Amino acid sequence: MSASETSPLEAWTALQAEAQQRERQRATGHPIQITVGLASCGIAAGGMETQAAFAEAIATQGLPAELRTVGCCGHCYAEPVVIIDHPQSGFPALFYHEVNPGKVHMLVRNFLLGGDPCLEHVMGAMEANDLLPAVNDFARFGLEKRIVMERCGRIDPASIAAYLADGGYGALASALALSPAEIVARITAAGLRGRGGAGYPTGEKWRLAASQSATERHLICNADEGDPGAYMDRTLIESNPHQLIEGMLIAAYAVGASRAKIYIRAEYPLAVSTLEVALAQARQHGLLGDAILGSHFGIEIEIFQGSGAFVCGEETALIRSMEGFRGTPRHRPPYPSVSGLFDAPTVINNVKTLSIVPPIIAKGADWFRGIGTAESPGTAIFSVVGDVTHPGLVEIPMGVTLRHLIFDVCGGIPDQKHFKAAQIGGPSGGCLNETFLDTPIDFDTLAEAGAMMGSGGLVVMNAESCMVDVARFFLEFTQKESCGKCAFCRIGTHHLLTCLEALTKGKAEAGALELLQTLSEDICNGSLCGLGKTAPNPVLTSLRHFAEDYRAHLEQQRCPGLTCRPLIAHYIDLEKCARGCDACVGVCPVAAVFTTSTRKKGIDIDLCIQCGECIAACPPQYDAVRVVSPPALAPRVERPQTDPPKNAEEG
Amino acid sequence: MLMEMGLDREEIAALATIRSELKEIPAQRRYLIPLLQRVQQALSYLPQAAIQLVAQHLHLSPSEVYGVATFYNQFRFTPPGRHPVRVCMGTACHVKGGDIILEHFERKLEIKEGETTPDREFSIERVACVGCCALAPVALMGDALHGHMMTGKVEGLILRVQIEKEKARREMGDRDER
Numbered sequence: 001m002s003a004s005e006t007s008p009l010e011a012w013t014a015l016q017a018e019a020q021q022r023e024r025q026r027a028t029g030h031p032i033q034i035t036v037g038l039a040s041c042g043i044a045a046g047g048m049e050t051q052a053a054f055a056e057a058i059a060t061q062g063l064p065a066e067l068r069t070v071g072c073c074g075h076c077y078a079e080p081v082v083i084i085d086h087p088q089s090g091f092p093a094l095f096y097h098e099v100n101p102g103k104v105h106m107l108v109r110n111f112l113l114g115g116d117p118c119l120e121h122v123m124g125a126m127e128a129n130d131l132l133p134a135v136n137d138f139a140r141f142g143l144e145k146r147i148v149m150e151r152c153g154r155i156d157p158a159s160i161a162a163y164l165a166d167g168g169y170g171a172l173a174s175a176l177a178l179s180p181a182e183i184v185a186r187i188t189a190a191g192l193r194g195r196g197g198a199g200y201p202t203g204e205k206w207r208l209a210a211s212q213s214a215t216e217r218h219l220i221c222n223a224d225e226g227d228p229g230a231y232m233d234r235t236l237i238e239s240n241p242h243q244l245i246e247g248m249l250i251a252a253y254a255v256g257a258s259r260a261k262i263y264i265r266a267e268y269p270l271a272v273s274t275l276e277v278a279l280a281q282a283r284q285h286g287l288l289g290d291a292i293l294g295s296h297f298g299i300e301i302e303i304f305q306g307s308g309a310f311v312c313g314e315e316t317a318l319i320r321s322m323e324g325f326r327g328t329p330r331h332r333p334p335y336p337s338v339s340g341l342f343d344a345p346t347v348i349n350n351v352k353t354l355s356i357v358p359p360i361i362a363k364g365a366d367w368f369r370g371i372g373t374a375e376s377p378g379t380a381i382f383s384v385v386g387d388v389t390h391p392g393l394v395e396i397p398m399g400v401t402l403r404h405l406i407f408d409v410c411g412g413i414p415d416q417k418h419f420k421a422a423q424i425g426g427p428s429g430g431c432l433n434e435t436f437l438d439t440p441i442d443f444d445t446l447a448e449a450g451a452m453m454g455s456g457g458l459v460v461m462n463a464e465s466c467m468v469d470v471a472r473f474f475l476e477f478t479q480k481e482s483c484g485k486c487a488f489c490r491i492g493t494h495h496l497l498t499c500l501e502a503l504t505k506g507k508a509e510a511g512a513l514e515l516l517q518t519l520s521e522d523i524c525n526g527s528l529c530g531l532g533k534t535a536p537n538p539v540l541t542s543l544r545h546f547a548e549d550y551r552a553h554l555e556q557q558r559c560p561g562l563t564c565r566p567l568i569a570h571y572i573d574l575e576k577c578a579r580g581c582d583a584c585v586g587v588c589p590v591a592a593v594f595t596t597s598t599r600k601k602g603i604d605i606d607l608c609i610q611c612g613e614c615i616a617a618c619p620p621q622y623d624a625v626r627v628v629s630p631p632a633l634a635p636r637v638e639r640p641q642t643d644p645p646k647n648a649e650e651g
Numbered sequence: 652m653l654m655e656m657g658l659d660r661e662e663i664a665a666l667a668t669i670r671s672e673l674k675e676i677p678a679q680r681r682y683l684i685p686l687l688q689r690v691q692q693a694l695s696y697l698p699q700a701a702i703q704l705v706a707q708h709l710h711l712s713p714s715e716v717y718g719v720a721t722f723y724n725q726f727r728f729t730p731p732g733r734h735p736v737r738v739c740m741g742t743a744c745h746v747k748g749g750d751i752i753l754e755h756f757e758r759k760l761e762i763k764e765g766e767t768t769p770d771r772e773f774s775i776e777r778v779a780c781v782g783c784c785a786l787a788p789v790a791l792m793g794d795a796l797h798g799h800m801m802t803g804k805v806e807g808l809i810l811r812v813q814i815e816k817e818k819a820r821r822e823m824g825d826r827d828e829r
């Protein structure tokens with residue numbers, strides 16, 4: 001291969017200039033820019049209809065507006081999200097939340113045509129100004145520190161020009177001017193730890209793979225994201241695929257890989273197609289294939305679609321599945337960095353880990369070390385969900401407290417309810433109570449608490465949640481997903497689940513809690529891979545931090561969180577129920593609500609499935625539906641003969 | 652052909668297409684999972700005939716292929732309904748009562764999770780997080796995602812499909828009469 005006359009940096013500068021030119025051209029003739037967020041959650045919230053409504057208005061009214069698509073800005077609670085930049089109106093670019101087609105028509109009429117931005121629907125301005133507050137003045141925006149997600153929701157994921165014009169692939173150009181060893185040294189100096197869960201030092205992993213004498217080395221990006229409650233990897237790919245590709249190219253160059261693959265779940269069709277488009281664009285621009293940016297370095301990146309098995313997120317199982325076998329983990333060592341895919345040295349890194357690489361190369365190790373804590377530099381991305389006011393993706397420096405994350409950044413617990421627990425790290429993680437609210441979160445403090453950074457899933461739960469049920473939920477998952485290789489993991493998780501199920505039904509026997517504890521410890525000790533070793537974590541942490549929940553289930557057949565359906569009962573407080581009101585009748589899925597002889601409502605205990613819909617339907621001024629545990633506490637109201645139970649199926 | 656027993660015309664045609672595509676793919680084990688994915692994409696499930704076809708091509712025994720396929724959640728061995736219902740059972744959806752939504756689909760369609768209605772109109776599956784926890788609980792009907800599910804919405808979604816079907820049937824009837 002002969003390197004061309006230009007250096008990678010010059011080649012990139014030319015590419016960037018061309019991209020900026022294209023971006024400018026795109027914008028000219030379209031003084032108004034309308035941006036719609038269309039990652040999975042935007043689409044789910046109706047973003048497609050929003051986009052279609054704008055497109056129709058632009059076409060029929062001949063508006064000088066351009067409609068652009070971006071990914072997830074992390075503010076999933078506000079979807080569908082729209083940003084309108086209408087400079088002639090005199091306003092800065094404005095961020096609108098929950099824009100349905102009705103709001104689109106209003107915005108077109110009042111703002112695009114009339115110049116009135118409908119401020120009551122604006123969340124904030126995109127930049128500081130004298131007219132109105134900027135989104136960054138709000139905690140949910142301003143307190144974040146974005147490195148990985150910096151461009152998410154800002155640039156069009158389907159446009160390589162947008163990424164290039166924004167400085168993208170510049171880090172690759174500078175990396176190609178360094179030696180591979182210099183890059184490894186910089187990543188090591190930055191103290192980057194893998195974001196796939198365990199926090200293994202990335203520089204060390206790269207050094208080990210690079211030092212193997214081998215004719216072939218592999219790089220695999222782990223985008224399996226098996227945690228049933230986390231979606232940041234998918235969102236990163238849907239929102240900014242080029243940053244991952246750039247990170248992979250730098251990593252491949254640094255470790256001397258000749259082949260690179262992205263292992264991504266087949267259940268993520270939008271992420272897969274976004275990646276395919278991005279890879280094709282990179283190839284067209286000489287950023288993939290032979291002689292990247294005119295250098296001696298060349299590599300292809302292929303996509304391998306995973307088939308949905310949680311254990312395949314584990315690196316040795318992932319490799320096994322790429323080789324065409326059942327995805328069962330094997331003993332380590334040898335580590336994949338020494339002997340991995342087809343026995344060649346293989347570096348496996350998470351999507352986030354690889355996406356952090358370009359900013360580190362661009363801004364340096366010291367900059368990165370300046371964020372986060374000494375032992376865990378940089379940021380963490382959490383998908384904060386559950387009982388929290390502003391759920392979504394949050395990127396914050398490592399080492400902030402849970403209290404800061406939940407209450408300051410995400411707006412706390414809605415409906416004036418109390419915080420009960422945070423489940424952090426998914427099926428491998430743990431349940432923490434309020435005594436941990438002031439613990440700084442990083443890899444090591446979480447491990448000490450018996451939880452784990454894991455995937456970065458964070459589920460916030462209010463007082464009306466049950467930790468026994470949460471443990472049961474995760475065990476049901478891990479029990480199903482155990483690959484079956486180790487007896488402790490295969491049979492032990494099954495026993496744990498049976499025991500937890502008995503508790504949630506009020507049928508557990510004396511000694512159940514001791515059994516949970518010892519069995520959990522045995523599974524941790526007797527399992528080969530991380531799945532089995534960490535599967536008991538949700539049980540162990542909830543036993544430790546929420547023992548009273550367990551005791552109430554065991555000793556009183558009572559669910560304090562009013563969650564376990566066999567242990568609760570709904571009834572209607574006849575003092576509060578309004579005569580003649582029948583708001584709850586229609587919503588009941590099983591026709592359990594009947595009219596009492598006093599023309600109030602009662603609940604047929606034999607039919608009720610404890611779904612809670614009648615609570616939501618009962619008008620707040622009456623607030624007549626009650627839930628109690630144990631069920632015997634509910635007063636029994638006789639169903640009059642005049643209102644016999646209907647067959648629910650007929651409705 | 653004996654192998655294709657129990658398949659309908661479309662499925663046999665799809666299988667034939669795959670058979671011709673196979674020539675392009677080297678007979679290497681590493682192509683096993685991509686091949687199975689390709690088959691499932693075309694047929695929406697893995698009938699026995701397809702397993703045999705893939706096994707033959709890769710010089711593996713059908714039981715070996717079956718062993719791999721059953722390991723992964725993605726693969727199914729019975730045809731899904733025309734309107735597959737997928738209920739999210741991820742963490743956030745669980746916390747917000749996803750199981751109640753799943754149960755209500757089961758109750759209304761009179762099938763259990765993993766099954767298909769006898770008229771092959773609906774099937775029910777559980778899935779892990781579909782990436783929009785902020786809208787929990789979530790369910791998909793076909794490819795359309797529905798957030799903030801309630802039992803009432805379950806009935807509405809099923810009804811909508813049934814009305815569409817009835818409408819299509821009437822239009823067909825009108826056309827036949829003309």
Ligand SMILES: Cc1cc2nc3c(=O)[nH]c(=O)nc-3n(C[C@H](O)[C@H](O)[C@H](O)COP(=O)(O)O)c2cc1C
Binds near residue numbers: 194
């Ligand atoms: C059961 C199990 C599931 C895992 N799932 C994932 C996953 O979905 N994504 C991921 O990046 N790492 C996952 N890991 C961790 C990987 O084995 C591996 O450590 C990681 O991909 C390395 O990348 P990193 O160094 O960038 O963190 C999982 C590990 C176990 C034991």
Ligand code: SF4
Binds near residue numbers: 329482533
């Ligand atoms: S610990 Fe569980 S998942 Fe891991 S290898 Fe053993 S049986 Fe398989």
Ligand code: SF4
Binds near residue numbers: 570589603608609610
């Ligand atoms: S809790 Fe659900 S099933 Fe029970 S009465 Fe209320 S609406 Fe009906």
Ligand code: FES
Binds near residue numbers: 075392
């Ligand atoms: S996917 Fe749209 S803000 Fe999260």
Ligand code: FES
Binds near residue numbers: 739
């Ligand atoms: S848990 Fe259901 S969408 Fe995430």
